Amino acid sequence: MKLVTCLLYLIVLSTCSLANAESKKVLIVETLPVPIVTMHTQYISAELSRLNMDIELEIYNGDGQSERIANHISKKLVCNCIDLVITNGTLASKVGKRVLKGKNTPMVFVTVADPHGAGLVPDKDSTGFNFITGSIYSVKRGTKFEIANQLLKGKQTDIGIVATTYPSALTDIAKLESISNRYKNINLVKRLVDYKDSNDMELTDTYLQANEAVISVQSEVDFYWSVNGPFSEKQSFVPEISKIKPVLYGANVKSVMQGALFTVIPDVHSTGEQIAHIVKDIFSGVSPHKIAVRPAPRSTVAFNVKTANQLGIVIPYDLLSIAGDNVFQ
Template sequence: MNLNSVLKVIALSTVVLCTSLYAKPVYVATTAIVEHPALDAVRDGIKAVLNENGYTGDQLKFTYESAQGQPAIAAQIARKMVGDAPDVIVAIATPSAQAAVSASRDIPVVFSAVTDPVGAKLVPRLIQPGGNVTGLSDMVNVKQHLALIKEFVPNLKTVGVPYNPGEANSVAIVNALKEAAVEMGITIVESPAPKSSDVMIASKQLIGKVDAIYCPTDNTIISAFEAVVKVGIDAQVPVFAADTGSVERGAVAAVGYDYGDLGRQTGEIVIRILKGEKPGDIDVKMADGTSLFVNTTMAAKMGVKVPADVLARATQIIK
């Protein structure tokens, strides 16, 4: 190799080295309305997928902020994120997603764990939503949930639902519950809890009026879920949930999503955007996969027996 060739190789190597040293890392900014196990699992699943696709170490700037259950703080976080100009904003749960979509005009926004994206006015439609927003919906099969509760309480007539009427996702679930309940001869009794500190009172107000309590994927209720569990134990009223993570925290049973898996499904959408796809061209994804979790210890504490058929179908039994 002559001297000129050697110099060319050295120059090219220097350019490659400098590019790798000074290349701007991919910046993914994530936020959630509140910290609790289900939403934390979404965040962790997203980061795991990014890491598996080569976005690690110096190649990735990954930030996370919680709005501590306050929509006003969610709006502040969203405005700050837009000012920081990340490559993608990931907003977990409806209130944070609404704040991010309102704040961002051109930065891609990917939402996750949102029950009704159209009803929450995040996107105009699920198929090729257009604009700079797409994401993943965790809409649950409430009829399936009511059927599960009826297996535990065969003479089920009334189901109490504590929820935050200020959360669009919760309102959508309660409306779906009412519709499904009519077909099954069940009455839904609502008990509003606008703040986490209201959850205990809202749960107590259901006692004497309902045969069982059902907690939807409501961020306010889930953030104070142990309060509902205590009421259920004290009053001998079984508590059921829409997410499997709450079974580990004291619900009798749930048919629901593994929110770590939902995070991974969300992460795949983020990867597509990082590779050049436009958010508006990516269909909103409906979450895949459900599991049946049963907590036999809590069933006994709340005075119900776990049916043999339910135990046989259970994906996980918690004792």
């Protein structure tokens, strides 16, 4: 009887050990806690849970600081505490690539508008990218400008773009400038502030300088346009900027709820599903470099009709119908 009891104990012990051995540790590193980043984390976490995967999930806020992010990932590598890293935001993804290179730990990026420009996807001469894949956070800029032009009815308009030199902001601005050349009635007025993130004081000063830049161009513009990047994603961006001039384009749905006229962004829910399924594929044995980097399968359009009425702008019914429930006032 004792022998049987002992055998049963060993079976249970080995089963528990096997279960623990199969549990995967996933670290989500957020660049900083702005709406689009935290929403992606929320939907990724929910979908990982729905898939019923045996995962231990840690969420880490990098607070917009490169070295803080690098140090945390490095610590996790030293203690062998991670099996996969999800980098949420361009800064976290660039740091993640640097720290994880050659470490045999896969990385999945999200909330990155230009993975190629950020050095996250290879060109023909690149090597050492086989541990990285992810999702492109992008909707064609031409779509945004076409909607803006339709709303403005071809009226001569000066649009202010104030941003930091955060990588995704620079990419967004460059593409917007290229596309704006097709619209003779739209003139972009640009101001850039150096993005410094060594510590909290530098980061705070960066945002203060950006706010000053917004004020400096107010006499030259009719509207402001928020581009990808932490400055535009700040919760206070639209409420504060709208006191100076209306915000034509918002960086996220929350900004439209706050008063920006419209936005067009990748659908957060479908992005969360996309990333969770990439994680599942990797843990099933698929190599990251065999998983194509693609945009989210769906997009979200949102309008603020109160802002439109205040500006004397009529939003066509076909655009409102596309927005569905994302029409605010």
